[in-house]
Amino acid sequence: MKSTADAIIVGAGIMGCAIAHALAERGMRDIVVVERDLIGRGATADAAGGVRQQFSTATNVELAKYSVRVWERFTETYGVDISLRQQGYLFLLAEPAEEPVFRRNLELQNRLGVPSRWVTPDEIAALNPYVVRNDLIGGTFCPEDGWCDTYQATIGYAQAARRLGVEIVEETPVIGIRVDGARVRGVETTAGAISAPIVVVCAGPYTRQVGAMAGVDLPVDPYRRMSFITEPFDALPQSLPMTIEFATGLYFHPESRGFLFGMANRAEPSGFVKTVDDDWMLATVEALVARAPAFADANILKGWAGFYEVTPDDNPLLGWVGAPEGLAVAAGFSGHGFMQGPAIGACLAELIVDGAAKTVDISAFRPSRFAEGALAQEHNVI
Numbered sequence: 001m002k003s004t005a006d007a008i009i010v011g012a013g014i015m016g017c018a019i020a021h022a023l024a025e026r027g028m029r030d031i032v033v034v035e036r037d038l039i040g041r042g043a044t045a046d047a048a049g050g051v052r053q054q055f056s057t058a059t060n061v062e063l064a065k066y067s068v069r070v071w072e073r074f075t076e077t078y079g080v081d082i083s084l085r086q087q088g089y090l091f092l093l094a095e096p097a098e099e100p101v102f103r104r105n106l107e108l109q110n111r112l113g114v115p116s117r118w119v120t121p122d123e124i125a126a127l128n129p130y131v132v133r134n135d136l137i138g139g140t141f142c143p144e145d146g147w148c149d150t151y152q153a154t155i156g157y158a159q160a161a162r163r164l165g166v167e168i169v170e171e172t173p174v175i176g177i178r179v180d181g182a183r184v185r186g187v188e189t190t191a192g193a194i195s196a197p198i199v200v201v202c203a204g205p206y207t208r209q210v211g212a213m214a215g216v217d218l219p220v221d222p223y224r225r226m227s228f229i230t231e232p233f234d235a236l237p238q239s240l241p242m243t244i245e246f247a248t249g250l251y252f253h254p255e256s257r258g259f260l261f262g263m264a265n266r267a268e269p270s271g272f273v274k275t276v277d278d279d280w281m282l283a284t285v286e287a288l289v290a291r292a293p294a295f296a297d298a299n300i301l302k303g304w305a306g307f308y309e310v311t312p313d314d315n316p317l318l319g320w321v322g323a324p325e326g327l328a329v330a331a332g333f334s335g336h337g338f339m340q341g342p343a344i345g346a347c348l349a350e351l352i353v354d355g356a357a358k359t360v361d362i363s364a365f366r367p368s369r370f371a372e373g374a375l376a377q378e379h380n381v382i
């Protein structure tokens, strides 16, 4: 492991790997990514792989729109097959109060060039004939949305970064951040110290803990989310879109000749328990069968738990922390981070190398917004 670098990145999830790659592409040579586990085994590995552009904040729409274009070309660009399936995202709405909110969000998305649209219950039937519709007022659909393989995407960025000279050190926790006066000076790891004038915290659900090593409060908290996958079964076709019951956060999409599904337990407090809760699994299955009765015949192959990395406004902390100087953060994506990896890589590299992000204006997500009381609440959180 190098003992000096131009920049150190803490965490080799999608963010750490995408940022390292983008920094190297912009000419920075001495980059070390320090990962306490293995590449892509954090929240990124536990994600449902969803890629969507249907957000309520302009910054998220722009980040997602840029990223979708990269995901579309990822396999040919980086030589790693991410199995992108653009079968659309279908939001199901039952609550009348949600209609004006989603229609406003559609206007925003359309103005920014995203081809999302309102769908009536009859149009929902055409897109997904398997869902119960008697309580639905309508929904929204974007045909460009979809899902892909999060692990392969992360490996793709990691390999491309390594080809450009980035060192990625695995199984090596960062245990301290060196601060000298007003400036960050590097990190301490279990394998020794590395000096660098720039440290980027990409520690996913553990970002608050890593920030504390530099005496900084980064408000990111872990919330358990569980996903399940069925055994292969053909009662529903593999051509269906990602389908989301917005009120409950229940979602399902085709995966490996079966279906991947999950539902957010919004009553569960923050914590680092990473086991599957059998009661919640039962509640999720009941909700799934109530919405799409054909699932009554499916068997569950496996389930797993992971952590959403949640901030007070469900949007990430992006950019320089302020004090100490040289400390940046890209974390707290609140359950919709994987899909934004390409844009976050580009924006953070521009910010660090050129002084400002140009791909997307990320100033609304500046880390200082919480202290300023300028929250940027995202409404479309699953």
Ligand SMILES: Cc1cc2nc3c(=O)[nH]c(=O)nc-3n(C[C@H](O)[C@H](O)[C@H](O)COP(=O)(O)OP(=O)(O)OC[C@H]3O[C@@H](n4cnc5c(N)ncnc54)[C@H](O)[C@@H]3O)c2cc1C
Residues within 6 Å of the ligand: 010, 011, 012, 013, 014, 015, 016, 034, 035, 036, 037, 038, 039, 040, 041, 042, 043, 044, 045, 046, 047, 048, 049, 050, 051, 172, 173, 174, 175, 202, 203, 204, 205, 206, 210, 225, 226, 227, 262, 305, 306, 307, 308, 309, 330, 331, 332, 333, 334, 335, 336, 337, 338, 339, 340
């Ligand atoms: C069940 C579930 C479903 C999801 N579904 C989606 C979805 O459909 N679409 C979507 O876009 N997003 C989804 N997400 C969210 C997505 O997984 C995250 O937003 C994204 O993966 C965050 O990436 P990251 O690189 O910031 O974090 P991570 O992937 O967690 O990477 C952070 C890394 O930092 C490392 N680390 C932490 N502390 C240290 C330390 N002290 N020293 C060294 N390394 C350290 C960790 O080991 C980890 O590898 C989902 C999440 C969950 C849990």
